[in-house]
Amino acid sequence: xxxxxxxxxxxxxxxxxxxxxxxxxxxxxxxxxxxxxxxxxxxxxxxxxxxxxxxxxxxxxxxxxxxxxxxxxxxxxxxxxxxxxxxxxxxxxxxxxxxxxxxxxxxxxxxxxxxxxxxxxxxxxxxxxxxxxxxxxxxxxxxxxxxxxxxxxxxxxxxxxxxxxxxxxxxxxxxxxxxxxxxxxxxxxxxxxxxxxxxxxxxxxxxxxxxx
Amino acid sequence: xxxxxxxxxxxxxxxxxxxxxxxxxxxxxxxxxxxxxxxxxxxxxxxxxxxxxxxxxxxxxxxxxxxxxxxxxxxxxxxxxxxxxxxxxxxxxxxxxxxxxxxxxxxxxxxxxxxxxxxxxxxxxxxxxxxxxxxxxxxxxxxxxxxxxxxxxxxxxxxxxxxxxxxxxxxxxxxxxxxxxxxxxxxxxxxxxxxxxxxxxxxxxxxxxxxx
Numbered sequence: 001x002x003x004x005x006x007x008x009x010x011x012x013x014x015x016x017x018x019x020x021x022x023x024x025x026x027x028x029x030x031x032x033x034x035x036x037x038x039x040x041x042x043x044x045x046x047x048x049x050x051x052x053x054x055x056x057x058x059x060x061x062x063x064x065x066x067x068x069x070x071x072x073x074x075x076x077x078x079x080x081x082x083x084x085x086x087x088x089x090x091x092x093x094x095x096x097x098x099x100x101x102x103x104x105x106x107x108x109x110x111x112x113x114x115x116x117x118x119x120x121x122x123x124x125x126x127x128x129x130x131x132x133x134x135x136x137x138x139x140x141x142x143x144x145x146x147x148x149x150x151x152x153x154x155x156x157x158x159x160x161x162x163x164x165x166x167x168x169x170x171x172x173x174x175x176x177x178x179x180x181x182x183x184x185x186x187x188x189x190x191x192x193x194x195x196x197x198x199x200x201x202x203x204x205x206x207x208x209x210x211x212x
Numbered sequence: 213x214x215x216x217x218x219x220x221x222x223x224x225x226x227x228x229x230x231x232x233x234x235x236x237x238x239x240x241x242x243x244x245x246x247x248x249x250x251x252x253x254x255x256x257x258x259x260x261x262x263x264x265x266x267x268x269x270x271x272x273x274x275x276x277x278x279x280x281x282x283x284x285x286x287x288x289x290x291x292x293x294x295x296x297x298x299x300x301x302x303x304x305x306x307x308x309x310x311x312x313x314x315x316x317x318x319x320x321x322x323x324x325x326x327x328x329x330x331x332x333x334x335x336x337x338x339x340x341x342x343x344x345x346x347x348x349x350x351x352x353x354x355x356x357x358x359x360x361x362x363x364x365x366x367x368x369x370x371x372x373x374x375x376x377x378x379x380x381x382x383x384x385x386x387x388x389x390x391x392x393x394x395x396x397x398x399x400x401x402x403x404x405x406x407x408x409x410x411x412x413x414x415x416x417x418x419x420x421x422x423x424x
């Protein structure tokens with residue numbers, strides 16, 4: 001996937017920001033804690049934030065089996081899964097040259113619902129392992145009922161692209177002396193201190209490390 | 213808008229998390245630095261991250277006039293503008309009761325493209341004023357050509373809903389003694405130190421404050 005696999009996944013606006021290398025796409029999917037999943041319901045676009053995870057060459061998402069989104073996805077409609085990280089405000093001397101630094105990935109495809117409870121459990125274990133290594137095997141084990149109540153969808157990361165902007169503003173040469181501050185105000189996701197559940201027994205003191 | 217205005221904007225999954233108060237919806241739109249805009253292109257859902265802003269009872273987004281997204285939006289297709297903030301990982305004793313804390317807003321509607329350059333300039337000034345108060349009037353003024361090259365779309369915040377989860381995990385009573393840490397690992401957007409543009413004259417030292 002060194003090139004766009006379709007006219008659809010080709011980055012059209014500012015094509016120089018388009019990236020099709022699998023390792024870049026995978027790194028952004030792994031760094032984003034959640035995604036926005038777009039699908040079509042009764043002819044209308046619907047975009048829902050949801051947790052996602054990547055295992056190998058596939059991306060996964062999940063939720064309650066009663067969810068309209070997951071039922072629609074499982075029925076074979078096309079989806080667009082977009083995961084984005086906002087990296088900063090880019091302040092220029094003109095309004096026009098203001099921008100944002102970001103990393104984003106769009107994946108197009110059709111989700112497949114996992115049917116077998118063992119396959120679901122494996123996918124869920126993979127999810128937990130990505131974010132909180134070692135936690136899954138220490139949890140109270142999933143019941144069959146819980147696995148039935150959970151829908152897990154997956155699709156291959158095939159028709160996908162990344163788009164990235166980094167670095168300082170690009171001003172017109174004649175604007176450089178304009179007397180105003182220009183540069184980047186970086187933004188990032190950061191972790192606060194762990195908040196133990198009110199019903200956590202006092203003997204259990206150690207929270208897991210926050211995901212990267 | 214104390215109630216969902218349509219079956220479409222009613223929060224269906226975990227309806228107790230659905231909120232329809234205008235002030236809650238507006239606060240989330242203001243707090244999110246960017247949104248994900250979903251629309252339909254050639255029958256397929258496409259979700260693109262983009263900056264948005266709110267002025268009064270309307271939400272705005274913008275970009276290069278040559279953008280496929282903005283051309284499609286201006287042609288009157290329906291959109292779903294979703295803005296989300298990820299607030300933390302919610303760790304429970306069972307995988308099933310893991311969750312995430314978040315605030316999100318979905319707005320459905322049809323975008324209207326601003327035509328008049330003065331109306332565009334006013335909307336852009338409003339955008340800058342929301343994020344960087346006082347900056348717009350100090351910038352190198354926008355040219356007519358720049359305003360022509362910029363598409364600004366808007367729609368009323370009418371068919372909209374917010375969905376919010378806060379607080380600790382909710383475990384089954386029989387799981388509370390399970391010997392594993394449970395609670396919330398908070399996540400938030402934070403600002404790093406300003407990075408002056410390499411071509412910033414040394415006399416200009418003062419960056420603007422980061423947006424809230």
